[in-house]
Amino acid sequence: xxxxxxxxxxxxxxxxxxxxxxxxxxxxxxxxxxxxxxxxxxxxxxxxxxxxxxxxxxxxxxxxxxxxxxxxxxxxxxxxxxxxxxxxxxxxxxxxxxxxxxxxxxxxxxxxxxxxxxxxxxxxxxxxxxxxxxxxxxxxxxxxxxxxxxxxxxxxxxxxxxxxxxxxxxxxxxxxxxxxxxxxxxxxxxxxxxxxxxxxxxxxxxxxxxxxxxxxxxxxxxxxxxxxxxxxxxxxxxxxxxxxxxxxxxxxxxxxxxxxxxxxxxxxxxxxxxxxxxxxxxxxxxxxxxxxxxxxxxxxxxxxxxxxxxxxxxxxxxxxxxxxxxxxxxxxxxxxxxxxxxxxxxxxxxx
Amino acid sequence: xxxxxxxxxxxxxxxxxxxxxxxxxxxxxxxxxxxxxxxxxxxxxxxxxxxxxxxxxxxxxxxxxxxxxxxxxxxxxxxxxxxxxxxxxxxxxxxxxxxxxxxxxxxxxxxxxxxxxxxxxxxxxxxxxxxxxxxxxxxxxxxxxxxxxxxxxxxxxxxxxxxxxxxxxxxxxxxxxxxxxxxxxxxxxxxxxxxxxxxxxxxxxxxxxxxxxxxxxxxxxxxxxxxxxxxxxxxxxxxxxxxxxxxxxxxxxxxxxxxxxxxxxxxxxxxxxxxxxxxxxxxxxxxxxxxxxxxxxxxxxxxxxxxxxxxxxxxxxxxxxxxxxxxxxxxxxxxxxxxxxxxxxxxxxxxxxxxxxxxxxxxxxxxxxxxxxxxxxxxxxxxxxxxxxxxxxxxxxxxxxxxxxxxxxxxxxxxxxxxxxxxxxxxxxxxx
Numbered sequence: 086x087x088x089x090x091x092x093x094x095x096x097x098x099x100x101x102x103x104x105x106x107x108x109x110x111x112x113x114x115x116x117x118x119x120x121x122x123x124x125x126x127x128x129x130x131x132x133x134x135x136x137x138x139x140x141x142x143x144x145x146x147x148x149x150x151x152x153x154x155x156x157x158x159x160x161x162x163x164x165x166x167x168x169x170x171x172x173x174x175x176x177x178x179x180x181x182x183x184x185x186x187x188x189x190x191x192x193x194x195x196x197x198x199x200x201x202x203x204x205x206x207x208x209x210x211x212x213x214x215x216x217x218x219x220x221x222x223x224x225x226x227x228x229x230x231x232x233x234x235x236x237x238x239x240x241x242x243x244x245x246x247x248x249x250x251x252x253x254x255x256x257x258x259x260x261x262x263x264x265x266x267x268x269x270x271x272x273x274x275x276x277x278x279x280x281x282x283x284x285x286x287x288x289x290x291x292x293x294x295x296x297x298x299x300x301x302x303x304x305x306x307x308x309x310x311x312x313x314x315x316x317x318x319x320x321x322x323x324x325x326x327x328x329x330x331x332x333x334x335x336x337x338x339x340x341x342x343x344x345x346x347x348x349x350x351x352x353x354x355x356x357x358x359x360x361x362x363x364x365x366x367x368x369x370x371x372x373x374x375x376x377x378x379x380x381x382x383x384x385x386x387x388x389x390x391x392x393x394x395x396x397x398x399x400x401x402x403x404x405x406x407x408x409x410x411x412x413x414x415x416x417x418x419x420x421x422x423x424x425x426x427x428x429x430x431x432x433x434x435x436x
Numbered sequence: 437x438x439x440x441x442x443x444x445x446x447x448x449x450x451x452x453x454x455x456x457x458x459x460x461x462x463x464x465x466x467x468x469x470x471x472x473x474x475x476x477x478x479x480x481x482x483x484x485x486x487x488x489x490x491x492x493x494x495x496x497x498x499x500x501x502x503x504x505x506x507x508x509x510x511x512x513x514x515x516x517x518x519x520x521x522x523x524x525x526x527x528x529x530x531x532x533x534x535x536x537x538x539x540x541x542x543x544x545x546x547x548x549x550x551x552x553x554x555x556x557x558x559x560x561x562x563x564x565x566x567x568x569x570x571x572x573x574x575x576x577x578x579x580x581x582x583x584x585x586x587x588x589x590x591x592x593x594x595x596x597x598x599x600x601x602x603x604x605x606x607x608x609x610x611x612x613x614x615x616x617x618x619x620x621x622x623x624x625x626x627x628x629x630x631x632x633x634x635x636x637x638x639x640x641x642x643x644x645x646x647x648x649x650x651x652x653x654x655x656x657x658x659x660x661x662x663x664x665x666x667x668x669x670x671x672x673x674x675x676x677x678x679x680x681x682x683x684x685x686x687x688x689x690x691x692x693x694x695x696x697x698x699x700x701x702x703x704x705x706x707x708x709x710x711x712x713x714x715x716x717x718x719x720x721x722x723x724x725x726x727x728x729x730x731x732x733x734x735x736x737x738x739x740x741x742x743x744x745x746x747x748x749x750x751x752x753x754x755x756x757x758x759x760x761x762x763x764x765x766x767x768x769x770x771x772x773x774x775x776x777x778x779x780x781x782x783x784x785x786x787x788x789x790x791x792x793x794x795x796x797x798x799x800x801x802x803x804x805x806x807x808x809x810x811x812x813x814x815x816x817x818x819x820x821x822x823x824x825x826x827x828x829x830x831x832x833x834x835x836x837x838x839x840x841x842x843x844x845x846x847x848x849x850x851x852x853x854x855x856x857x858x859x860x861x862x863x864x865x866x867x868x
Contacts, residue, residue, distance in 0.1 A: 151762055152787045175784050177762065193765070194783060217765035235765040259766045278768040301747070303763055320769060322749045342757060343747040362748060362757035385756040405758050427787070430762060 145203070146393070146400055147188050147433045148409050149176035150426025156190060156201065157409075157425040161398070161434065164411060164421040170206040172199040178220040178262065178391075178431045182227045185435030187245070189230050191218035198232055198241075200248055203435075210248040214241040220262030220431075224287070225269045231285075233260035233274060240274055240283075242290055252290040256283040262346070264307045264314065273314050275302035282316060282327060299325040299337070304346035304391075308371060309353035315369075317344040317358055324358045324367075326374055336374035340367040348392040348399075350414065357399055359389035366392070366401055368417065378417050382410045393432040402429040499577040499630040504550045506854040507708050508695060511579030512795070512818050513684040516660055517628040520797040521635045522714060522814055523655040524585075524621030524847065528648065532593045536867050538649040543861035545645050546580045549638045568637040578629040580638060582862050583712045583849035588622045598866055600696075600706050600850045602822040606713075609843065610833040618654040618716055618845030626712075626816070632657070654845065656716060658797035658814045667743055667755040671798055672719050672811045673840075675736050676743030678794045679755050680780070693791050694818050705865035708853030711822040715815040716799070716845035722809075724840045735836040737774035746770050771836065778831045789827035793818040815846070822848055 145167070146159040154174055158167045173192025176199070181188040188201040191214075198218065200210040215234025222231050223245070230243040233256075240260060242252040257276025260283070264273045274283040275298070282305055284294040296314070298305075302325070304317030313335075316325040324347050326336040341360030349356050349371070356369040364387040368378040382389050388405030398420075399412040409429060411421040502510050529535040548555070552573040555564040589599035608614050625642065627635045635657070643652065661669040668676040682689050691697060698707040724732070729740050739748055743755030746769050761770040762782050770777050780790035797814040804810035819825050852862050 152782075152784050154784055175762075193762070194785070219763050219765070235763070259764065259768050261763045277764060278766065301769060319763075320747050320749065342744065342749060342753050343760070345760070345763060361760055362744065362753060385754060386758055388758050388760060390760070404760060404762070428762070428782070 145181075145185055145435050146409065147179050147181055147203075147435070148402055148425045148429045149179045149190055149431045150407075150428060151175050151177055151193070151404075151430040152428040153426035155426050156188065157429070158203070158206070159409065159423060159425075164423055166423060166425065168206060169426065170201065172201065172208060173197055173211065176430065177218070178222075178233070179433045180221045180223045180230065181433040181435045182223060182245075183436060184227075188433065188435075189221050189223070189243075189245075191221045191232060191431075193217050193219060193235070196236075198230065198243060200245075212243055212248050212250060214243070214250060215239050215253065220260075220275075222263045222265050222272070224265055225267065229269075229287070231263045231265065231272050233263050235259050235261060235277075240272065240285060242287075254285055254290050254292060256285070256292060257281055257295065261303045262305055264305045266307050266311055267309055268311070273305050273307060275305040275316055277301055277303055277319070282314060296327050296329075298327050299323070304344070304348075304358075306347050306349045306356065308349055308356075309351065315347045315349065315356045315358075317347040319343060319345055322360070324356065324369060338367075338369050338374055338376060340369070340376060341365055341379075345389075346391045348394045350394050351396050355414075357392050357394055359392055359401055361388050361390060361404070364389060366399070366412065380412055380417050380419065382412075382419060390429070391431050393434050395434050395436075398434075400432045400434065402432050404428050404430065499575045501552050501573075501575050502550060502577055502579050504547050504855065505857055505860075507856070508854045509579075509581045509709075509851060510550070510854075511581035511626055511628055512694070512710060512793070512851060513690060514577075514579050514628075515684070516795050516797075517577045517579070517630055518660055518662075519629055519632045519635050520658045520660070520814065521625075521627040521639055521655060522658065522797075522816070523625045523627070523639060524653045525623040525625070525650040526653050527588060527592075527622040527650045529593075529650070532595075532867065534649060535593050536863075538646060539863045539867065540861045541645050541649070542582060542642065543855055545642050546582075546862075547855075547858075549641060550578050550580060552576070552578070566637070566640060568633050568640075574634065576630040576634040578634050578638060579627075580642075581626040581628075581851055583624040583626070583851040584863070584866075585620055585622050585624065585847060585849050587620065595866070598703050598705065600703065600709075600711070601701050602711065603850050604822075604848060606846065606848045609829055611838050611841075612843040615844050618656075620847035621653045621849075623650060624712065624714065624847070624849045632659075656797075656799045656801070656814050658799040660797055671796075671813060672721060672800075673724060673732070673736075675732070675738065675740055676755050677813075678796055679738070679743055680758070680776070682791060682793050684793065690793075692820070694793050694820055696820055705863075706850065706853065710818045710820060710851050711825070712849045712851045713815075713817050713819075713822065713825045714846035714849065715813070715843050717813040717815055718804070718810060718842045718844050719812040720840045720842070721811060727840075734771050735774060735840075737770050737776035773834055773836045775832070775835050775837055778835050779828055781831070786827075786831070789824045791819075792825055792828065812841070818851065 144161040146161050148157045155169045157169050172190045174194030176190045177193045178191040190199040196216045198212045199208045202209045214232045215237030217236030218232050219235045220233040232241040240254045241250050244251045256274045258278030260274045261277050262275050272285040282296045282298045283292045286293045298316040299318035301320040302316045303319040306315045314327050322342045324338045328335050340358045342362035344358045345361050347358045358367045364383045366380045367376045370377045386405045387403045389401045390404040391402045393400045401410040409423040413420045557563045586603045586605050589595045627638050629635050668679050671677040682693050694710050696702050696706045741751045742753045744753035744757045745759035794817045796816050800811045802809045
């Protein structure tokens with residue numbers, strides 16, 4: 086039988102890099118305190134792990150473990166899990182600042198966003214947002230965080246300097262994920278229940294357009310050239326390409342059953358969509374709007390869920406298998422499978 | 437090596453003509469050596485399962501012998517056989533010594549029955565075996581699994597202090613309509629095999645050898661349907677049932693989810709056993725047939741034709757695809773009160789009570805007392821903690837399926853640890 090949904094074995098793959106050990110000499114008192122605090126906070130169901138401070142924060146991959154209430158922190162150079170830190174209840178979407186100092190986690194079960202200081206591994210703020218927050222994204226300058234509230238049918242705008250909600254924007258039904266335009270002027274929201282994508286003007290914090298986008302828009306990503314958005318259509322086994330300008334084209338790209346997320350490569354030449362059912366990632370050529378390749382990440386039950394794409398790697402969270410898959414974009418081969426926690430949901434990368 | 441051949445020649449039956457021909461053909465079908473027919477009266481118990489199984493397509497008993505001895509009983513992790521019979525008994529043993537004798541007898545009979553062999557008949561005596569299964573070793577994937585109910589731990593046998601910690605008599609859930617005559621019992625026997633004659637033969641054997649020590653309280657004959665067209669079998673609702681299940685070949689998972697472990701709150705004798713919950717669930721099929729398929733799918737949380745999750749489009753989508761609804765808090769794609777979602781809400785708070793090992797069957801016992809069709813489920817599950825099942829079923833009290841089902845019987849039991857070897861017997865460590 087396949088690896089069944091809902092059956093988890095506790096992860097015991099925590100490791101600490103050598104660089105980390107050298108860094109522990111500094112701030113030993115803080116380390117001990119953080120370790121004790123984290124050991125107390127970690128839920129009984131997960132194995133014990135420490136929230137050790139990290140020397141430097143560059144080159145990290147962050148993964149939320151939705152059923153463990155933790156975030157796994159991975160060294161992008163070695164693909165090793167550096168540490169696992171506790172966050173709020175049922176962590177889902179995650180975003181990290183470009184300098185890697187702060188990570189923002191949507192705590193789906195506690196109607197809040199946990200703000201994580203990645204140097205100390207501690208939560209430094211908890212911001213109450215709408216109910217059932219799922220997806221989060223930062224503005225390009227990092228001053229604003231946009232949170233899709235799946236239960237409140239709204240997007241919370243969080244001022245990241247004050248860690249306060251400064252606006253709440255009503256959108257469509259059951260928003261799942263958000264994407265921010267390259268210039269920060271617009272936020273696109275995939276509404277699972279309204280068959281459309283809401284476009285929010287970030288100056289006025291109002292929805293200015295609603296773009297029809299298939300049957301069940303679950304994931305949304307903006308092309309770097311700003312000409313279109315890509316929408317994962319969860320119940321149509323396809324990705325919808327929605328043109329934003331009068332001359333841009335629309336398309337429907339079949340990708341396999343259960344596309345839950347889509348992400349663009351930084352250079353805009355490709356989009357990657359995770360088809361959860363069959364366990365594969367489809368690579369879409371953004372000029373032809375055709376699938377140019379597929380990467381199998383595992384058998385049914387692996388459940389590829391969310392994606393984060395850099396120029397060097399495509400990261401895919403596997404909700405069923407409890408792992409993070411690393412794909413090399415040039416060879417389109419799986420180069421690493423990293424054991425994380427139970428039901429990994431979101432992934433974010435800091436450079 | 438001579439293969440057990442039953443009583444046919446020992447009492448001269450073979451001299452009657454036709455039956456010999458039949459017997460010889462059966463021997464060929466079972467791949468026996470040519471010299472078998474001459475081995476009349478030999479020691480049948482000496483034969484064992486090493487005799488090669490022929491590939492005859494018309495042989496109804498194609499199957500395997502499933503080993504009886506082991507740390508765990510067979511019939512739990514065993515892939516579910518086509519035919520089942522769940523029988524609950526009241527124990528009538530007068531004292532603990534007689535209770536031990538009952539378990540010794542059960543062990544001996546099950547050991548013999550699951551070996552596929554039958555005892556030879558003595559000449560001029562009532563036959564030891566009724567001959568339903570014919571002569572020879574019958575390989576039909578037979579397992580017989582014994583479980584005890586909470587009532588066995590009452591004042592009769594002094595076992596109260598040894599009761600498994602969570603074992604109790606099933607208290608009704610919100611919409612239950614439990615009929616005491618098909619509920620609970622001191623003992624439950626789960627008999628499963630490839631064909632019904634094997635299960636009936638086994639039950640008749642056990643009944644005749646345990647007369648006076650236990651008496652039948654209720655029984656459901658049941659079966660699992662073949663894949664239509666592929667994958668997990670369908671129940672009488674027409675839905676594939678039992679898709680999401682632990683991997684029974686994964687020892688770590690089975691130890692985590694199913695088998696009682698040593699050095700826990702459970703009594704030491706219980707290690708290697710597991711809690712068994714049985715629910716006799718009547719289906720209201722007339723009402724069900726009035727529900728449009730799209731709504732039926734939203735009641736269960738899976739597509740009807742494929743068995744795939746509700747995000748699937750194609751009728752050919754495999755039923756092995758996982759339902760995922762962590763991004764669907766309002767239940768727009770997978771309704772909040774659908775069957776799969778209440779069984780496993782995919783939240784941290786419910787994660788520890790979302791996994792059980794299901795091994796269910798379908799029954800057909802029309803007409804019921806009111807003269808109406810009586811079909812439904814013999815739901816059967818195994819889990820390391822009974823409280824896991826209780827928590828899950830409590831969530832399911834709110835499910836959209838409620839108008840179409842009535843739980844009418846069953847019960848909670850504890851499936852005993854396995855029998856290690858020929859010196860061991862069922863419940864030995866419980867009773868000594």
